[in-house]
Amino acid sequence: xxxxxxxxxxxxxxxxxxxxxxxxxxxxxxxxxxxxxxxxxxxxxxxxxxxxxxxxxxxxxxxxxxxxxxxxxxxxxxxxxxxxxxxxxxxxxxxxxxxxxxxxxxxxxxxxxxxxxxxxxxxxxxxxxxxxxxxxxxxxxxxxxxxxxxxxxxxxxxxxxxxxxxxxxxxxxxxxxxxxxxxxxxxxxxxxxxxxxxxxxxxxxxxxxxxxxxxxxxxxxxxxxxxxxxxxxxxxxxxxxxxxxxxxxxxxxxxxxxxxxxxxxxxxxxxxxxxxxxxxxxxxxxxxxxxxxxxxxxxxxxxxxxxxxxxxxxxxxxxxxxxxxxxxxxxxxxxxxxxxxxxxxxxxxxxxxxxxxxxxxxxxxxxxxxxxxxxxxxxxxxxxxxxxxxxxxxxxxxxxxxxxxxxxxxxxxxxxxxxxxxxxxxxxxxxxxxxxxxxxxxxxxxxxxxxxxxxxxxxxxxxxxxxxxxxxxxxxxxxxxxxxxxxxxxxxxxxxxxxxxxxx
Amino acid sequence: xxxxxxxxxxxxxxxxxxxxxxxxxxxxxxxxxxxxxxxxxxxxxxxxxxxxxxxxxxxxxxxxxxxxxxxxxxxxxxxxxxxxxxxxxxxxxxxxxxxxxxxxxxxxxxxxxxxxxxxxxxxxxxxxxxxxxxxxxxxxxxxxxxxxxx
Numbered sequence: 001x002x003x004x005x006x007x008x009x010x011x012x013x014x015x016x017x018x019x020x021x022x023x024x025x026x027x028x029x030x031x032x033x034x035x036x037x038x039x040x041x042x043x044x045x046x047x048x049x050x051x052x053x054x055x056x057x058x059x060x061x062x063x064x065x066x067x068x069x070x071x072x073x074x075x076x077x078x079x080x081x082x083x084x085x086x087x088x089x090x091x092x093x094x095x096x097x098x099x100x101x102x103x104x105x106x107x108x109x110x111x112x113x114x115x116x117x118x119x120x121x122x123x124x125x126x127x128x129x130x131x132x133x134x135x136x137x138x139x140x141x142x143x144x145x146x147x148x149x150x151x152x153x154x155x156x157x158x159x160x161x162x163x164x165x166x167x168x169x170x171x172x173x174x175x176x177x178x179x180x181x182x183x184x185x186x187x188x189x190x191x192x193x194x195x196x197x198x199x200x201x202x203x204x205x206x207x208x209x210x211x212x213x214x215x216x217x218x219x220x221x222x223x224x225x226x227x228x229x230x231x232x233x234x235x236x237x238x239x240x241x242x243x244x245x246x247x248x249x250x251x252x253x254x255x256x257x258x259x260x261x262x263x264x265x266x267x268x269x270x271x272x273x274x275x276x277x278x279x280x281x282x283x284x285x286x287x288x289x290x291x292x293x294x295x296x297x298x299x300x301x302x303x304x305x306x307x308x309x310x311x312x313x314x315x316x317x318x319x320x321x322x323x324x325x326x327x328x329x330x331x332x333x334x335x336x337x338x339x340x341x342x343x344x345x346x347x348x349x350x351x352x353x354x355x356x357x358x359x360x361x362x363x364x365x366x367x368x369x370x371x372x373x374x375x376x377x378x379x380x381x382x383x384x385x386x387x388x389x390x391x392x393x394x395x396x397x398x399x400x401x402x403x404x405x406x407x408x409x410x411x412x413x414x415x416x417x418x419x420x421x422x423x424x425x426x427x428x429x430x431x432x433x434x435x436x437x438x439x440x441x442x443x444x445x446x447x448x449x450x451x452x453x454x455x456x457x458x459x460x461x462x463x464x465x466x467x468x469x470x471x472x473x474x475x476x477x478x479x480x481x482x483x484x485x486x487x488x489x490x491x492x493x494x495x496x497x498x499x500x501x502x503x504x
Numbered sequence: 505x506x507x508x509x510x511x512x513x514x515x516x517x518x519x520x521x522x523x524x525x526x527x528x529x530x531x532x533x534x535x536x537x538x539x540x541x542x543x544x545x546x547x548x549x550x551x552x553x554x555x556x557x558x559x560x561x562x563x564x565x566x567x568x569x570x571x572x573x574x575x576x577x578x579x580x581x582x583x584x585x586x587x588x589x590x591x592x593x594x595x596x597x598x599x600x601x602x603x604x605x606x607x608x609x610x611x612x613x614x615x616x617x618x619x620x621x622x623x624x625x626x627x628x629x630x631x632x633x634x635x636x637x638x639x640x641x642x643x644x645x646x647x648x649x650x651x652x653x654x
Contacts (some may be wrong), residue, residue, distance in 0.1 A: 081531055157628065167558050174550050178523060181547070190530060192540055216589070223585040223616065224578035281556035391617040392627045395609040398589055399631065402601065403639055406648055412596055414556075415648075419590045426582060431508045449543045456537040 003129060010358030014366055019059050019359065026063035027367045030070020031374055034090075035078060035382050041071040043218050046210040048401050049337055050407040057341035058356045062363040064337060068330050069121060069313040069364065072273065073371045076113035077308050081107055089273035089309035092281045096294065096301030103297050111241040111301050113306040114375035115248075116255055120307030121368040123259035124266070124314030129361050131267075132350060136322040139347030144458060145465050147346075148451035149472035149479070151444045154325040156479040166486055168433045176441020179204055180449070187453060199413040206336045206442060208414050211401045211420025213428065213435045214329070219394045220426040225267035241376055243299065251303040255284050258307020265308070266315020268327070274311040314364065321349055321357060324447075332439045339443070364406040401424060509562035513555040520551030583617055600650035606632045 013019060033044045044063050052060035075090035080097035093113065100109040142150065155173060182193045183203030193216040194200035243251075258280045265276035284304035286295045294301050324345035326332035338345045343353060350357045375382070405418045428435055459465035467473050523544050527654035529540030592608035601608075613619045619627075639645040 051645070090627055097554075099601070165523060165558075165561075167561070168556055171551065171554050171558065174547050174554070175516075175519070178519075178544065178551075179549050181544050188531070188534060188540050190540045192544065195525060195577060220582040220586055223612075224575075224582045379511070391613045391619055391623075392631070394585075395605070395612050395627070395631055396634075398592075398608065399601075399635055401606050402596075402605070403635070403647060410646060412593075412648060415593050415596060419586070419593050422589065423586055426586065430579070431512050433512070453538050461533070461537055 003133070006133075006354065006358045007362060009354060010360075011050025013058060013355050013359030014362035018056075019062055019363060020064040020366070022055075022059050023066050023367050024365045024370055025067020027070035027073075027370050028374065030067040030072075031371065031382055032077075033067065034074020041068050042210070042333055043214040044071075044329060045333045046207065047215050047397070047404050049210075049333070049340070050207055050404040052337070053340070053407070056276075057338075057343065058359045060341065061334070061356060061360055062367075064334060065317075065360055065364065066367050068334070069310060069367065070371055072121075072310045072313060073114060073117050073375050074382065075309070076117075076302070077110065077379065080109045080113065080302070089277050089312070090306075091274060092277045092305040093302055095281070096296070096298050099295065099297030100299065100302065105297065107241045108243040108247055108299065109302050110379050111376060112243045112247060112251060112303050114372055114379070115243065116251065116258060116303040116307040117310040117375070118368055118372040119255045119258040120262055121310040121313070121371070122365065123395065124263045124311035125361060125364045125368070127263045127311075128314040128317055128364075131422030132318055132322050132357070135318060136347045136350045138325055140351075141471065142347060142452045143230070143469075144454035145469050145472040146475065148455050149466060149475035150323060150325065151448040151451060153475045153479040154444050155440065155448070155480075156482040158359075164432060169437045172428070172433050172435065172437040173441040176438035176443075177445040177448075178441075179438075180442045180445025181208065186450065189223065197413070199411060204417060205405075205408050205414060206340070206439075207408050208405050208417045209421050209442060210333055210336070210439060211404055212418045213395055213425030213438065215401045216418065216422025217394075217429060217435070219397050220422065221429055222390070223394060227364065241379060241432065247299045250298075251300055253287065254280075254284050254300040255307055256304035257287075258304045259311045262308030262311030262437060263315040266312035266327075267318045268315075272317075273309040273328075276308040276312045276315075276349075280304040280308035292345035317360075320345065321360075322347060324349075326440065326443065329436045332436060332443055336439075336443050396419035506562040506565040510559055511566070513558040513562065516558075517552050517555035520548045520555065523548035523551065581616065585612065588612060588616070596648040598650060600652075601633050601647040602636055602653050602654060603650065604648075605635060 006395060012021065029044065029048075029472055030041065033041065044067055048064070048067070052064065055063075072089060076093045078095060079090040079093035080101050097109045097113070100106065139150075180203070182187070182200060183191070184201055185192055191201060261280040261283060262273070262276045265279060266273065281294075281301060281304050284300050285291045288294065288298075288300065290298070316327050316331050319327055320331045320335055324335065326335040335345055338349075343356070401418060401422075405414050406412070408414060425435055427433075428438075455464070455465055463470075466476060527541040527544035527548060530544070531539030532541045532545060533539050588608055588611045591611075591618050592604045595604040595607065606628045609631050613627050614621060614624040635647070640647050
């Protein structure tokens with residue numbers, strides 16, 4: 001009953017004309033950037049973040065979240081029509097989606113992607129609504145030691161964000177933590193790492209770093225080469241996009257599989273929608289009556305991963321909104337956005353700002369309906385975006401980046417920093433240093449240092465306070481296990497190799 | 505040997521040394537507990553400690569193939585685009601956003617993408633006009649302006 005009342009409050013917020021308009025703008029922009037390969041939600045949200053500073057925060061989060069889940073809908077279009085995933089989460093959609101397009105079934109493939117995204121997206125929002133409040137209530141017992149342990153646990157998510165090399169991921173995190181220490185120390189008012197510049201006394205703005213290493217670096221990477229790919233024709237008319245009754249019957253299990261797998265993998269910070277789409281595809285194939293046909297253009301092979309990557313969005317909002325832990329690039333930026341607007345993402349967020357949380361939840365129901373309407377009849381229109389010349393797109397992204405950074409504090413110095421972080425982001429990609437851990441370190445660094453210092457003040461310098469309190473001990477142990485897991489699996493691989501060699 | 509990783513590890517270890525040197529000048533402990541130098545010091549130590557295994561693994565990694573080395577040409581393109589971007593930033597104070605952005609677009613479309621001058625001018629002027637109309641006029645966002653007020 002309480003959830004229903006809260007949801008009604010949410011709808012009273014989300015259904016105001018202003019919020020409806022910005023929700024539409026968010027999901028529309030999300031679909032557009034989802035369609036465009038090379039421009040992802042983290043870069044777009046980072047670019048648009050400065051423009052939301054003058055907006056009502058609830059409206060702003062509704063719009064930014066719309067971009068996040070909207071991109072998941074759009075991502076399938078290029079996977080199906082070009083065999084180029086618009087988003088990393090749509091990689092697996094290429095396997096059967098592109099084959100369906102080659103067989104002349106691009107319409108039903110695009111249609112089932114939208115329907116599956118809608119079903120799983122909606123189930124995901126229901127789960128978000130039911131699971132978040134109890135998680136947040138539990139986390140209300142947290143004092144500074146528990147907060148420190150929680151943030152340290154958040155930092156261990158680097159294991160999942162690190163990519164190929166854990167060492168590089170950890171180094172990225174340390175650089176992010178160092179960037180977070182720049183500026184005036186809140187406890188002693190001493191300046192740290194300001195290089196004698198007054199502009200640095202407030203530290204480096206998160207927006208400058210995120211736009212630089214995501215948006216500018218993305219343009220630089222894409223500028224390395226020229227050229228385009230041939231696009232399959234999108235069938236015109238709603239009837240040609242709708243899957244048949246048999247198609248829908250074939251996808252019954254895929255809808256459920258995508259929704260459940262997507263949501264629960266989304267809750268696990270760091271796992272990400274790419275993982276959830278692959279796992280749901282694997283499950284679908286494992287339980288299929290015709291697993292040998294997967295990869296040749298079966299409709300369940302599109303429905304399951306597309307559902308999973310949408311349900312994943314709601315799942316990933318659970319740790320973000322209840323514990324303040326971001327598990328992906330995009331949620332790391334959303335976390336920074338919440339802090340920037342003056343909120344304290346964590347256990348108190350739902351209690352202190354019910355309008356924001358429930359307004360967002362309700363807007364996601366509405367946004368999913370908008371996306372279904374947008375993505376079924378308007379897919380041919382969105383596919384035309386792919387004809388937009390890249391030589392016009394890249395200057396626009398660089399221009400928006402400059403405007404976005406300049407808007408924060410009207411400082412040309414910040415724009416210089418943007419150029420520096422753009423190059424840093426490019427070099428990081430070339431050397432395969434993951435950018436997400438740097439953002440994670442920068443976002444969590446400030447709060448983690450504060451919680452650590454407050455904890456040590458409480459215990460008069462005794463580090464044992466972090467290990468003797470049950471919740472913080474459990475959280476730190478969990479963090480340690482997460483950090484050690486890759487090492488254990490590596491040792492196991494070495495042992496298997498050694499046993500194999502001995503057998504030879 | 506993976507040269508890029510060795511260079512990266514050296515730079516990061518250097519950064520670690522710099523951070524340690526700076527944090528030594530700050531208080532490690534204060535009367536209220538850890539001081540402002542506490543966390544940075546350990547971050548510096550961490551950077552140096554993690555750079556060492558990076559060098560170790562980089563030395564053990566076999567050299568990349570000639571095909572991968574050939575991508576230096578594409579890196580040159582990215583670097584040229586970045587330099588163009590930086591020049592546009594330098595010009596922001598003297599020319600303002602609209603003119604700097606127009607020049608940047610001309611450079612990217614004409615020199616980098618080898619499009620016709622007509623296409624380049626259309627994209628540059630259209631883009632600049634779009635920025636002015638959307639950001640300055642509609643949203644009231646203040647764009648960097650030149651001493652002449654535009």
